[in-house]
Amino acid sequence: MKVYSGNDIRNVAVVGHSHSGKTTLISSLLHAAKMTPVKGRVEDGSAVTAYDEEDVARRTTMANALAFAEWGGVKINLIDTPGFHMFVHEARAAMLPVEAALIVVNAQIGAEAVTDRVWRYAAEVNLPRIIVMNQVDHPKVDSRIGRQHMIELLQQKWGRQVVPVQLPIVDQHGFHGVVDLVTMKAYLYQPDGDGHGEAGKIPESVAGDAKVAHEALVELVAEGKDELMEEFFHEGTIPEHHLIAALHEAIREDRIFPVLYVSGLRNVGTDHLLDFLKVYAPAPIEREPVAAGGIRNSNAGNSNAGNGEAATLPEDVQEEIVMRRVDDTEPAALYVYKTMTDPFAGRISFFKVVSGMVKTDATVQNFTRQEPERLAHLSIMQGRKAIEVPELHAGDLGAVAKLRVTLTGDTLGDKAHEIFIEPVSMPEPAMTYAIEPKSRADEDKLAPALHKLMEEDQMVRFFRDPQTNEFLVAGAGQPHIEAIVFKLKRRYHTEVTLKAPKVPYRETIRARAEAQGRHKKQTGGHGQFGDCKIRMEPLPRGSGIVFVNDIFGGAIPRQYIPAVEKGINESAARGYLAGYPVVDFKVSLFDGSYHDVDSSEMSFKLAAHAAFRKCMELAKPVLLEPVMHVEIEAPDDFAGALIGDLNSRRGRVQGMDSGGAGTIVRAEVPMAEMLTYGTTLTSITQGRGSFHMEMDHYDVVPQPVAEKILATAKKPVHDEAEG
Numbered sequence: 204m205k206v207y208s209g210n211d212i213r214n215v216a217v218v219g220h221s222h223s224g225k226t227t228l229i230s231s232l233l234h235a236a237k238m239t240p241v242k243g244r245v246e247d248g249s250a251v252t253a254y255d256e257e258d259v260a261r262r263t264t265m266a267n268a269l270a271f272a273e274w275g276g277v278k279i280n281l282i283d284t285p286g287f288h289m290f291v292h293e294a295r296a297a298m299l300p301v302e303a304a305l306i307v308v309n310a311q312i313g314a315e316a317v318t319d320r321v322w323r324y325a326a327e328v329n330l331p332r333i334i335v336m337n338q339v340d341h342p343k344v345d346s347r348i349g350r351q352h353m354i355e356l357l358q359q360k361w362g363r364q365v366v367p368v369q370l371p372i373v374d375q376h377g378f379h380g381v382v383d384l385v386t387m388k389a390y391l392y393q394p395d396g397d398g399h400g401e402a403g404k405i406p407e408s409v410a411g412d413a414k415v416a417h418e419a420l421v422e423l424v425a426e427g428k429d430e431l432m433e434e435f436f437h438e439g440t441i442p443e444h445h446l447i448a449a450l451h452e453a454i455r456e457d458r459i460f461p462v463l464y465v466s467g468l469r470n471v472g473t474d475h476l477l478d479f480l481k482v483y484a485p486a487p488i489e490r491e492p493v494a495a496g497g498i499r500n501s502n503a504g505n506s507n508a509g510n511g512e513a514a515t516l517p518e519d520v521q522e523e524i525v526m527r528r529v530d531d532t533e534p535a536a537l538y539v540y541k542t543m544t545d546p547f548a549g550r551i552s553f554f555k556v557v558s559g560m561v562k563t564d565a566t567v568q569n570f571t572r573q574e575p576e577r578l579a580h581l582s583i584m585q586g587r588k589a590i591e592v593p594e595l596h597a598g599d600l601g602a603v604a605k606l607r608v609t610l611t612g613d614t615l616g617d618k619a620h621e622i623f624i625e626p627v628s629m630p631e632p633a634m635t636y637a638i639e640p641k642s643r644a645d646e647d648k649l650a651p652a653l654h655k656l657m658e659e660d661q662m663v664r665f666f667r668d669p670q671t672n673e674f675l676v677a678g679a680g681q682p683h684i685e686a687i688v689f690k691l692k693r694r695y696h697t698e699v700t701l702k703a704p705k706v707p708y709r710e711t712i713r714a715r716a717e718a719q720g721r722h723k724k725q726t727g728g729h730g731q732f733g734d735c736k737i738r739m740e741p742l743p744r745g746s747g748i749v750f751v752n753d754i755f756g757g758a759i760p761r762q763y764i765p766a767v768e769k770g771i772n773e774s775a776a777r778g779y780l781a782g783y784p785v786v787d788f789k790v791s792l793f794d795g796s797y798h799d800v801d802s803s804e805m806s807f808k809l810a811a812h813a814a815f816r817k818c819m820e821l822a823k824p825v826l827l828e829p830v831m832h833v834e835i836e837a838p839d840d841f842a843g844a845l846i847g848d849l850n851s852r853r854g855r856v857q858g859m860d861s862g863g864a865g866t867i868v869r870a871e872v873p874m875a876e877m878l879t880y881g882t883t884l885t886s887i888t889q890g891r892g893s894f895h896m897e898m899d900h901y902d903v904v905p906q907p908v909a910e911k912i913l914a915t916a917k918k919p920v921h922d923e924a925e926g
Contacts, residue, residue: 204583204590207278209488209529209598213480214280214555215333216297218325219307220315221286224337226253226264228307228467229283235398235473236272236279238585242470251586252283257689265686266660267293267541269553269584269600274477279484280600281305286317288890289680292662295324296611296627300540300555300600302485303331303454310336310344310464313353314360316891322361331485332460335476339371340378340394340466354462364460366423368450369475370413371464372406381464381472382409384417385446390475394466398473423459424449447482455485487529487598493557495536495614496623497525525622527558529597534620535559535567540627542611542658545587546694548604550658553584555600557624559617562594568618574608576615610658629661631895632677634881636684637704638665639674645697649674652695656687663687671705680881706875707829708783708912709901712822715740720814722806733806735759735767735795739818742787744827744901748775753793759807760797766804767792770811779819780826781916786901788822790815826909829874832899835884837892838865844887852876853905871899 217225230243230250243250248259252268264285272279282301284294294317298304304325308314314322325332334357338344350371357365372380372389380391382405390400405413421441425431431449435441441449453459463479465472527533541553561567563581568574582589582602595601609615612626640646653665653676664677678684684701691697717738724731742749750768759767775785795810833854835845839861845868846856854872861867877896884892904912 204592205273205278206592206594206596207599208596209531210486211277212280212487212596212598213277213303213484214282214301214487214598214600215303215305215480215484216282216284216294216301216330217305217307218284218294218297218318218321219286220309220317221263221288223286223307223309223315223318224467225286225307226250226283228335228337228465228473229270229281231398231465231467231470231473232279232281232477233270233272234470236274236477238270238272252281254587256693257686260689261686263287265290265293266543267297268586269541269602270586271583271600272477275481277481278599279477279480282600284321287682288317288320288885288893289678289683291317291320292629292679293660294321295629296540296661298324298328298330299627300538301330302487302490303333303480305480306332306334307337308334308357310339310350310353311341313356316889319360319891329457331454331457333454333479333484334365334460334462336371336462336464337467339373339464340469340471344373344378357462361460364423364458365462366420366459367416367463368420368461368479369463369472370409370416371472372409374406374408378464378466378469378471380406381475382413383475384413384420385450386443387413387417390472392471394469394471396470398470400472400474420450421446424453427458451483451485454483455489490529492526492528493624495525495527495557496625497523497621527622529558531560531597533558533597534617535561535565536614536616536620536622536624537561537567538624539609539611539613539615544655544659544694545604548589550606550655551584551589551602551604552606552609553600553602554615556595556597557616558597560594560596561601563591567615568621569606569609569613569615570621570623571613572608575618576606576609578603578606580604611661630679630893631897632662632664632679634680634684634879635664635675635677635704636701637673638676638688639700639702641698641700645699648695648697649691649699652691652697653687655695656690660687668704668707671707673705675704676701680885681879703878706878708781708904709787709827710778710780710783710785710824711787711827712739712741712785712819712824714821714823716818716821718814718817718821720810720812720817722809722813725801730798730801731803731806731809732798732801733763733766733795733803733808733810734797735807735810735814736793737767737771737811737814737818738791738793739815739822740789740791741822742789744787746787746789748772748786749789751789751791753791754795758797759792759795760802763797763802763804763807764792766807767795767811770808771815773808774812774815779816780824781913783826783916785819785824786827790818826904826912827901828904830871830899830902831874831877831896833868833870833872833877833894833896835868835870835892835894836865837868837884837888841888841892842866842868845884845892848883848887852880853908872896873902873904874898 233239234242251270268283282297284297370382389403389405392400425435536557537554539552539554543551565578584602614624640649657663719736722733849870854870857869
């Protein structure tokens, strides 16, 4: 396998809405480049970047996958990304290791919800964007007028910088060629062939449109460049060699977003797309120096290193910003952008060589965790297949198996030149389910298996709820969590049951009450005797439980006071109405009596239980529910429907903001009404909305709702006491 330098590498993230044909297009590109003997198909699992069983079963990409094509002396790394909105966080992560985004648009439909979202992700990091109109061969794709209207819609959405650099050749034989508006040559294809076109004369049917489109492209490229404008006005055009260089620069600077036409399914226009990426996509060495965190004192140790958590810098170490050029002469630095678990190779770490170069068997320092790592068997990935290489240069994408402590987001490199690449920020999970292993054997395997899945997917969370003691798994939505369950069963032979998590209700009181608790029991020998009087008062939300000792004159000996407090706390934990903890009250112990022989700590604890129950009967107990602060982002058109839905969920809208990305609705909604909100939001917004929620406060459950909850709840069991 040839080793490529940074000038001969192109790193491209292939992004777009689900079913726009990204994986099929990559299969055609690989076939056109003769990287595969036949064109892979998603349907039968032969596509290079659709190797996961779940991807094949669902016929959709669910995680980033890497492939490469060698084309004309250049290596083109292609990251295939998910287009389903539940997995679009993967596309966001793919933006960091690349220098361009290939925005794949379904020519039948245009830019869809996820296409908008990945466009914004690319814009946030100033990533050059190349638009590919795919599925032009489909009979539903409109006429010439319809295709021009599609370009106008994209320009309305993304700006006038959207400009065709090709025109499709479509006639009675269907889509079978493209016109290159830079060289003004036509390339004709045999559909379902090897993807290689033959240069020919521009057909008369598109010659007029091609001339107009060429002039529009030249004018836009020249705009803002004095020397080009002067040449354009003097010559009436720009010579081809100047136009190629100027278009490359304009794409790199985000001044132009070129539009190309292909059919990934019929393998039309794919070789020309490879040519375009080779000539016009920026090389890694052309990007601006990478801004990374560095330290001035790299000799300082870290006593916390090696515990599996990210290391923290010592207090005496000063941080600074390091500008690291993508160059072989710089110190070696690697950023791990993806982790995959293979049943045979184990954990595989995908990385970008940010600077310097690395050789197989080299030892580098994991700066994030302050641990050394050995890079045994450096590889480049062709889907699931690892191809070993002796070295990798600045800007290239590689992989290595079986690193000891390295995880996604870590920075590795030359120990003497410590830097930290800022990881891609991930949104918080939107949906949580309770997860129960089906057997004891499944229970033993569950935690290790889920932690491996968490290494692969940064959106997965696994934790135990301290209030309900349930194991919870959180993800981007129901399909995401179902995919996790599928992987648990297929990969790790762990079967689980999913169910909605328990809502952590609470109980409290609304009135002041006093009661006496008395425990008396006479058996052979010593008896049991405890007697206490308590006063309970409501406190503001969030106050917890406050215990006050108001005993005077030794009515209860000091050594028994903690037993009373413990009894109150135990009873509060068991609940009164429905077994949920009682909170936000003050209890004062103000009187009681004891027996010199029969009193004990246990007797007073049981007396406290009795006193607590009697007080609760008089103190107007009520049920509390957790209320979430919710922020929903969606296009403006859906604002009315969202507010109506929130009102139906007993939500209180707190405010709305309108911005470039749409409308943001802020509301307070009971947790019980939000357990399956992700599915509803997808339905309302056609997959174009997202939401985030976090715990805000507890509030009283309305009486009709409380009655339903209490009707299905199990009454708490209390100790028997004799009075």
